[in-house]
Amino acid sequence: MDYKELDVWKSSIELAKLVYHFTRQLPSNEEYGLSHQMRRAAISIPSNIAEGIGRNTSKETIQFLFIARGSIFELETQLILCKEIFKVDTNDYDALFQKLQNCKxxxxxxINYYQKK
Structure with missing residues (x-):
């Protein structure tokens, strides 16, 4: 199976791109704070999906999918914090939040598919 053909991977790549766009509007002193954390979490999602698909067993694949899911929850929390702490563009926030929900x-x-295999 080629992970690059999976909708879940493609969607997570789009999410990561949106995160990079979104974090550009945060204050420059957040470059190594919340911006960095959000980017790392966003990159972790498609990376763990890809690594999971590259594993030999469904059990290993599921493990990496759960890690990717954990990164989504981490990113969701960080996004909510951004909205609470900074004046961010509402349209950018809403688009990113919606994409995040779709990826989740x-x-x-x-995960459900692999657990039934």
């Missing part, structure tokens, strides 16, 4: 749904579905 796709990963949950993919």
């Amino acid at each position: 749904m796709l990963i949950n579905g993919f």
Whole structure:
């Protein structure tokens, strides 16, 4: 299976791109704070999906999918903090939050698929 053809991976790549766009509007003193943490969490999602697909067993794949899901929850929390702490563009926030929810749904579905295999 080529992970690059999976909707869940493609969606998480789009999410990471949105995170990079979104974090550019945060104050420059957040470059090594919340911005950095959000980018790391966003990159972790497609990376762990890819690594999981590259594993030999469904059990190992599921383990990495759960790590990716954990990164989504981490990113969601950081995004909410951004909204609470900084004046961020509402449209950017809403688009990113919606994409995050979509990715969360796709990963949950993919985990369910692998657990039934």
